[in-house]
Amino acid sequence: MKPSSFNQPQRTRRAQRKNASSFTLFAPFAVKSLRLFTAILFLLPVFWMIAASLHPRGVPLPQTLQLLPQQPTLENYGRIFHLIPITRFTLNSLIVVATAVPLTLITSSWAGYSMSQLPRPSQRRLILLSLAILMVPGIALWSTRFLIYKQLGWTGSLIALIAPAFMGSSPFYVLMFYRAFRRIPHAIYDAARLDGAGVLQTWAAIALPIARPTAVGVALLSFILYWGDFTSPLLYLSSEKWYTLPIALQLLQQMGRSDWPLLMAAAVIATAVPTLLFLLLQPYFHKPQ
């Protein structure tokens, strides 16, 4: 395993070859195949999920290995719409992420920005507080959050699912922003202040654009968090009207335990949205040149 031996000066490579014997010569090919193998291995679950969702109804599931069903069909996707109000559930999921993700971006980057500008002792205290909060087990909050939401009249509505976005969703995101904002030279902030820019202006026009990769990362992570949230709707919702996609999956599972093509079609729908977003955001993860 020697990935770095590709673009090195001739001198180093020759020395390496002399010392490290045939292992290094063999390495580039081994590394390439190993990389390809692991990539395929990690894509397999998604592939199997899609392949099973294309299996035609009424045809018995094969008991021998085959890559794709013999007569692939999309009918399972249509069948979901007849069984449960999947459009409604998808809409609910979309409402949740459309509210919670922008809110998370604002509150967590505000907190991160504020932290990065405060005096060092305050910074340390806030980091420790954030780390401590990060370690509170989520299960510890299930029942008492339920009681608080009930007092506030939030149970049974989508607000109960969105509420954590008001605190930036997770201290982890705040720390991510804090770290990104601290890396920006302080002279830049000072220059903006001298030019008369206020706190909010500096945050919006200077800090956020420089920390773009972090913002994209937090957006994706919080999207995944809210899109896949299974416990909040399970605990805090009572009427089917507000159910989100993860609960829809459980509903379908309870309706037809062994209708695998149908279940896999629903799983593909739930997976497709974050995957598309992930692929679309790919170019933005890399630092602006």
Added chain:
Amino acid sequence: MFFRFNHQTRLKLLLLPYLLGILILVIIPAILSFSLAFFRYDALSPPQYIGNLNFILAYTDELFALSVQNAVALVLLPVPLRVMGAFLLARLLQRHGRFLNTFRAAIYLPSIIPTAAYALAWLWILNPLFGPVNLILKAVGLNAPAWFSDPQWAKPGLILMSLWQIGEGFLVSLAALQDIPANLEDAAALDGATPAQFLRHVTLPIMAPILLLLSFRDAVITLQDSFTTILITTGGGPYYTTYTLPLFIYEQGFDLLSFGTASAALWVMYALTGLIVLFLYIIARQWNIGTTDETFVI
């Protein structure tokens, strides 16, 4: 002077939603759930003080002891595998070569699948009769286990499926590896070190603290997040072999409406997490990472 104070105040205002949210959504519920253990409470009638009855009810429950054992087993077994896997993959995809970003995206992809969908997918993949894994095992002439319906194989099944969702550890390891100067490796190669030796004597010692931190973070997350996966794949069965502490707490609280007993069981959860945090803190102090400026990874 006035302007400066004003600026500071405005800065602190930006912190307000975060701090207020933490107070209402984390600190108050955490304290409440801590103290609820001393009350009988069903969310309908007002709480009633009953001393340590909840602790007796919870800790003498056979299912409770079993759920703690299972929870610990399902953390101790997969976490080292997950962290080592994430690190080795990061090393493999560290630098140079074509399609590097595509390969990295492929590793990360399973981690963005919603937990409920991911659990359903693995319920299919590990299906005893039709699942692709068992079809492969049969094709090569191996014994195909019944996975989630076999008391012996349910835990290995859960551990296996957790090995595909290691995107976060992968990214953190990758970032940490990038910080190791490339010429260190060239120098070692010049001195005649083989890649295996370099990994053993240079990369691993440098990465050790970060891998440890990752392990503890992963332990805390696994302890909590396995709930959804288990609820959908096995429901705690077969014969309670995958029945973990979160399931016990969920059943006590939301099925039996005895929030007090659920809270008493939660104390163990706090203790387990507290223990992990203590280790984390000691490690962070020891290596001077985690709480200092640029290097913190958690």
